[in-house]
Amino acid sequence: MSLGDSRRVWVAGLLVILCWTCAIASAVASEGEAPHSAGEDAQTGRSAELLARMAEAVRSLDYEGTLVYLHENRLEAMDLRHQVVDGEVHERLISLSGPIRAVVRAQERVMCVMPNGHPISVEQNGQSRFLETEGIDPDALVDNYEVRMLGAARIAGRDTDVVGIIPRDALRYGYRFHIDRETALPLKSDLIDQEQQPLEQLMFTSVAVRSPEGPAPESSGQPVRSAPATSAEGRWRFLEVPAGFELVMHDEMKQPGGSIIEHFMFTDRLSAYSIYIDQDMENGLEGAASIGAVHAAGRSLRGYQLIAVGEVPMQTVQQAVGGVRLKDAADSQ
Known part of the structure; x- marks a missing residue:
């Protein structure tokens, strides 16, 4: 792992990389969600199925789109491209507003260009990706989270089902995923607190999805x-x-x-x-x-x-x- 010559660069770079990679798996408040019912609360099997499909779609499909990211009353636009080439994942995230920032993931490394132009290169474990949904198991979350269906919504002109993972205490954050009915990609997600208030907000405003031409990437290691x-x-x-x-x-x-x-x-x-x-x-x-x-x-x-x-x-x-x-x-x- 190479994070520059000084300790200050190491700390700043670590936070920047965590912020960017985590942000893509989090964020946008849900306006106009359908209210949930007692019947939907009992649909744990449906929630688990949707979360499993979402993880597979994020890993194996080719997709490219524009996202908006809202945090601390600041709105940013980003371009995300995920491509599978000969069974290997290549990803690129570029800021479209504010200071120039870019994160590129390919093969065994992640390259991050910070706002001051300083590049940071980091070895990756083969599992992390910008839309990090791997390994979510509702059965393993029951002690600390409530997992349930939260209705439906329309995002980027596409119909989605909404799954909530709601924290039971103040020691952790949860998620609210808007999962595309056709492709199972998370088109919108909220990072939420115990009261289901959004802390960060992320949403595709446009997205193009297609199946890769070559072989799908193989899962490596354990999430x-x-x-x-x-x-x-x-x-x-x-x-x-x-x-x-x-x-x-x-x-x-x-x-x-x-x-x-x-x-x-x-x-x-x-x-x-x-x-x-x-x-x-x-x-x-x-x-x-x-x-x-x-x-x-x-x-x-x-x-x-x-x-x-x-x-x-x-x-x-x-x-x-x-x-x-x-x-x-x-x-x-």
């Missing part, structure tokens, strides 16, 4: 949302983990100067946050930072820089980073 829980090994412990979240991944990322950043990922099977631990203290994050619905909290601990970041509420990342301990100092911190 984080369905990864088995694991336990922390080595020198780090995680106390007071936010309710419902489990550690599912630990890896190490080598920096250009030879230092190692340890990365731990936690998920509740829908939302996720990461904790990054680095011995490079220069320009580290102390306190809190936000970009839209992506929140980060950082602190130092015995010569290490700790940062928790994710598309979760601020209190979640603050609790997460506050519970990190060195094993040999767990009783004294």
